[in-house]
Amino acid sequence: MKISAAQIEQLYAFTRQHFVEYYDLQTELVDHLANAIEAKWAENPALSFDEILNAEFKKFGVFGFMNVVEKRQGALTRKYNKIVWENCRDFFEFPKVVFAVISFYLISLGLQSIEYASEIYVVIFGLLTLFLLAKTIIESLRRRKKIQKKRNGFSKKSSCGMAVPCRFLCCRYNCSVPFRKMPKQLRTTTHCFMDPVHF
Structure with missing residues (x-):
């Protein structure tokens, strides 16, 4: 399953909400998150976008993207x-x-x-x-x-x-x-x- 353009925009908004202001770094993080979400969907298509996103964000630890x-x-x-x-x-x-x-x-x-x-x-x-x-x-x-x-x-x-x-x-x-x-x-x-x- 592929990520839609609206979900990509949602990922950009998510990185901005977590204090990543700079576009090049946002793009790298969005790419990382999108690849991880697509990989999880390949394993288990029943998972929702938000569930996978939150699980991937937790992998960054307590301080998130900092x-x-x-x-x-x-x-x-x-x-x-x-x-x-x-x-x-x-x-x-x-x-x-x-x-x-x-x-x-x-x-x-x-x-x-x-x-x-x-x-x-x-x-x-x-x-x-x-x-x-x-x-x-x-x-x-x-x-x-x-x-x-x-x-x-x-x-x-x-x-x-x-x-x-x-x-x-x-x-x-x-x-x-x-x-x-x-x-x-x-x-x-x-x-x-x-x-x-x-x-």
């Missing part, structure tokens, strides 16, 4: 940490580092001749911090609106669900993964002053 989700998050954390460090390494290539050091030295040299240099440093740092904070808040609000629209009509299709370290000092133009295709967590982390215009 162990599977945590393992996937760990794997994806390692993957995206590797991407972040590769981007940082790309940023610190020879010409960029030399340009950054020379720029910093020239700005410092120019500010040394000014009487209130330390106050100017504080003001520049404060303005930069306020700019990045405002930018992060605005982008967060935009993303929330977009996610709200998606949730009203579609399921969440993100591929990663873990906290990823800040994308500090990583230049958008050297990323091995296009910026828009990066996971939401990688895009929403705090951006540093080296790459102020991401969007």
Whole structure:
């Protein structure tokens, strides 16, 4: 006996109810559950869909799908940490580092001749911090609106669900993964002053 499309949708809803938010992981779990249900039906066609589903879910233990989700998050954390460090390494290539050091030295040299240099440093740092904070808040609000629209009509299709370290000092133009295709967590982390215009 084969599983119907409505039952497949029911399996997706079941995984969402048990706190599996990410579409790729939902798909793997739905595939696993569907294969198990079909195998049980081949052995005993009298069993109902819900009975088999509950029996298969109990095999995941007390915490349900949480162990599977945590393992996937760990794997994806390692993957995206590797991407972040590769981007940082790309940023610190020879010409960029030399340009950054020379720029910093020239700005410092120019500010040394000014009487209130330390106050100017504080003001520049404060303005930069306020700019990045405002930018992060605005982008967060935009993303929330977009996610709200998606949730009203579609399921969440993100591929990663873990906290990823800040994308500090990583230049958008050297990323091995296009910026828009990066996971939401990688895009929403705090951006540093080296790459102020991401969007």
